[in-house]
Structures are given as C-alpha cells and as structure tokens.
Amino acid sequence: MGIGRFVYTPILPSMTQDLGMTKSAAGLLASANFAGYLTGALLAATPALRGARRRWLLLGVAVSAVTTGAMALPSSIVTLAALRFAGGMASAFVLIFASAVVLDRLSAVGRPDLAAVHFAGVGTGIAVSAVLVSAVVAWGGGWRALWLASGLVSLLALPAAAALIPDHIETGGAGPSPAAPGSRRLTAFAAAYGLFGFGYVITATFLVAIIRGSPAVRSLEALVWVVVGIAAVPSVALWTAIAEKIGIARAFALACATEAVGVAASVLWLAPAGVFLAAILLGGTIMGITALGLIGGRRxxxxxxxxxxxxxxxxxxxxxxxxxxxxxxVYDATGSFLAPSLTAAAALLTGAILVAGTARTSTF
Incomplete structure (x- = not known):
C-alpha cells in the first residue's frame, strides 16, 4: 500500500514532462486516486459488503499491485485517472480491513503496542519505493519502467500476506472504550483527520516537483524522497509512545503542528537544510498521525x-x-506552490486546535 499510494510522487516529474501534463492535470490524477480511496472507505463500511475480512484485504493488495503496474501502459489522462481511482479503492480496503484484523487481534491478546509494527508497513513501502525509483532511474528506466517495477515489487506482498494472515482470526477482549457514535469528540476527531488529509497531501504529492523546480536543491531530488521514507518507518512507534505519555488527542495535535512546520519549510526554506527538514517532518508524521487517527477512532x-x-x-x-x-x-495560476502549501499548513494547525480542544475534558 505504501508503494501503491506514494510512488506517484517521485515518478510524477518525469511523467508530467514526457506527457506534457500541467500541474492541474497531475493534481487531478492524484485526486482521482484519493476519490477512489474515499469510495473504497465508504464501501467498506456498508453492511452489504459481506465475506471474510481476510478475503477483502488480500483482494485489495492484489488490485493495488496490478493497478500500480498497469500505470505503465496508457498515455491517456482518462485511463490513467481510472487506474489511480481503482488503486485508491484498493488502498482503502487494505487499510481498513488490515487495521480491523490487526487491531482486533492485538486487543484480544493484550498487545496494542504492536500496532506500531502494523502501521510501519506503509512507511517501509515509501522507503522501498524511493530506493526502487532511484535504482531504475540509475539504470536508465523512464516513468513507464518505474510504474512497472513498482507494481511487480508490490505484488510480492500478496503471497506474504496470504501466508501470514490465518484463515480464522480470533477476536475478543475488552473491546474499544464506549462512546456514542457521532459524539462530539468523534466528530471533532473526524474533522481534524480530514484537515490532516488536506494538509499533508499537497506536499506529499508535489514535494519532488517543488525540489526539481528549485535550482538550489534540484540535485537532492532522489535523496529527499528516500529521507521521507526512512523517517516514516519509525514514526508510528514514536507517536504512539508519545500518545502513551500525553494521550492520543494531545499527541495527534502535536504531530499535526509538527507536520505544519515541515509543510511550510518545503516552500519557505528552499535550501538543503530546509528540504531535508521538510522531508523528515513530513515522513516522520504522516503514518504517525494516520495511526493515531485510526486507533483513536476505534477507541x-x-x-x-x-x-x-x-x-x-x-x-x-x-x-x-x-x-x-x-x-x-493554484500552481498553474500563480507559478508557485507557496500559497497552497501555506494553506495546507494552516489546515494542519486548525486540525491540531480542534483535537487539542477535546483533550481538555478527557484523558483520551
């Protein structure tokens, strides 16, 4: 899933150049993926979706890998958008069903601390995709070779997941803390989670393009995305450990504020130190906030x-x-990612304030 969702960022600059795509078209392709993600999330919640969670999880892994590799074939924006939409749906299925299976199992055996290992998979996928892209480019591969290689590597996860997830998964234990569906805390948490989605994704989509367009840091293009991936691997363990000390709500708010600094740095400090700071703070918070949101929502x-x-x-x-x-x-209108990136940073800070407000009346 980490490869399927995030490899678009390092592939994007060469893809847009070869296809003559505008930044608006590139943004719409990314949005198609996330529209699929939204559709998949809503579908996964419907009672009509019957069958074992394991089956839907493995199907999501397979579709994610196949649609990633298939991006190498077309040149039509419509077809590319359709593939990204299908891949987004698969990503939602993977995240929701994998999280439901794993978090239930960990709750049943009294080991919720191991959730960090589960969520670290996405960060590992980002790091793998960064190294893979650098290797294929070094061998002279273009953007089509990059998509194909990414799909093939993603497909390796399917037999591993099938072998490691048993047919019958025990559930039980104490279960999540009681709270009425639609409660104020859950509403605020969901709204903040949506602001996080907006706040991180502009930089996560266009960071490599921002660096390629800046002569002072252009040579760091490949390395910066590797740093994002490396920073993402331990991020869940870090932020869940912080949550154990100060509570999920306060940790979520702190992580959003930290990410806002990285998002702002990506456009305000276009020097080696600035882009590496942006990469570390972005990679070091994306999956941490994602995990805190899902763990908190479950509770x-x-x-x-x-x-x-x-x-x-x-x-x-x-x-x-x-x-x-x-x-x-906004880039096509202004020639800069400054305004959208600062808007994203403001969204992250707003989300932090929303969730911090719930922490004043709860240890959550």
Whole structure:
C-alpha cells in the first residue's frame, strides 16, 4: 500500500514532462486516486459488503499491485485517472480491513503496542519505493519502467500476506472504550483527520516537483524522497509512545503542528537544510498521525470498529481529494506552490486546535 499510494510522487516529474501534463492535470490524477480511496472507505463500511475480512484485504493488495503496474501502459489522462481511482479503492480496503484484523487481534491478546509494527508497513513501502525509483532511474528506466517495477515489487506482498494472515482470526477482549457514535469528540476527531488529509497531501504529492523546480536543491531530488521514507518507518512507534505519555488527542495535535512546520519549510526554506527538514517532518508524521487517527477512532467507537474506521478514512479521503487538485490549480495560476502549501499548513494547525480542544475534558 505504501508503494501503491506514494510512488506517484517521485515518478510524477518525469511523467508530467514526457506527457506534457500541467500541474492541474497531475493534481487531478492524484485526486482521482484519493476519490477512489474515499469510495473504497465508504464501501467498506456498508453492511452489504459481506465475506471474510481476510478475503477483502488480500483482494485489495492484489488490485493495488496490478493497478500500480498497469500505470505503465496508457498515455491517456482518462485511463490513467481510472487506474489511480481503482488503486485508491484498493488502498482503502487494505487499510481498513488490515487495521480491523490487526487491531482486533492485538486487543484480544493484550498487545496494542504492536500496532506500531502494523502501521510501519506503509512507511517501509515509501522507503522501498524511493530506493526502487532511484535504482531504475540509475539504470536508465523512464516513468513507464518505474510504474512497472513498482507494481511487480508490490505484488510480492500478496503471497506474504496470504501466508501470514490465518484463515480464522480470533477476536475478543475488552473491546474499544464506549462512546456514542457521532459524539462530539468523534466528530471533532473526524474533522481534524480530514484537515490532516488536506494538509499533508499537497506536499506529499508535489514535494519532488517543488525540489526539481528549485535550482538550489534540484540535485537532492532522489535523496529527499528516500529521507521521507526512512523517517516514516519509525514514526508510528514514536507517536504512539508519545500518545502513551500525553494521550492520543494531545499527541495527534502535536504531530499535526509538527507536520505544519515541515509543510511550510518545503516552500519557505528552499535550501538543503530546509528540504531535508521538510522531508523528515513530513515522513516522520504522516503514518504517525494516520495511526493515531485510526486507533483513536476505534477507541471512540462501539461494536465492530469497521464502520468508525471507514468514517475516519472517508474524512481523510475527502481532504486528500481536494488537496492535489487545489495545489495543482493554484500552481498553474500563480507559478508557485507557496500559497497552497501555506494553506495546507494552516489546515494542519486548525486540525491540531480542534483535537487539542477535546483533550481538555478527557484523558483520551
């Protein structure tokens, strides 16, 4: 999933150059992926979706890998957008069903601390995709070779997941803390999660393009995305450890504020130190905030957590849809990512304030 969702960022500059795409078109392709993500999240929450969670999870992994590799074939924006939409749906299925399976199992055996290992998979995928892109480019591969190689590597996860996830998964244990669906805390948390989706995704989509367009740091293009991936791997363990000390709400707010600094640095400090700071703060918070949002949403839900996880993911997905389209359109109008990036930083700070407000009356 980390490869399928995030490899678009390092491939984007060469892809847009070869196809003559505007930044608006590039943003719309990213938004198509996130529209699929939103659709998948809503579908995963419907009672009509029957069958074992393991089956839907493995199907999502397979579709994500196939649609990633298939991006190498067409040149039509419409076809590319359709593939990204399907890949987005698959990503939502993977995240929701994998999280439901893993978090339930960890709750049943009294090891919620191991959730960090589960969520670190996405960061690992980002790091793998960064190294893969650098290697293929070094061997002279173009953007089509990059998509094909990414799809093939993603496909390796399918037999591993099938072998490691048993057919029958025990559930049980204490279950999530009781809270009425639609409570004020859950509403605020979901809104903040949507603002996070908008706030991170502009930089996550266009960071490599920003660097390529800046002569002072252009030579760091490949390395910066590797740094994002490396920083992402331990981020969940870091932020869940912080949450254990100060509570999920305060940790979520602190992580959003930290990410806002990185997002702002990506356009305000276009020097080596600035872009590496942006990469570390972006990579070091994306999956941490994602994990805190899903873990927190589960604790605020009752019964089957799938619906609450899907609602949280849908809010996140809506923010992601708006972000790239907005960023690309503003760039085409102004020639700069300054305004959209600072708007994104403001959204992250707003989300931090929303969630911090819930922490004043709760240890959550």
């Amino acid at each position: 605020l839900s009752t019964g089957d957590p799938r619906r609450t996880l899907a609602v949280m993911t849908a809010a996140f997905g809506l923010g992601q849809i708006i972000g790239p389209a907005f960023g690309g359109a």
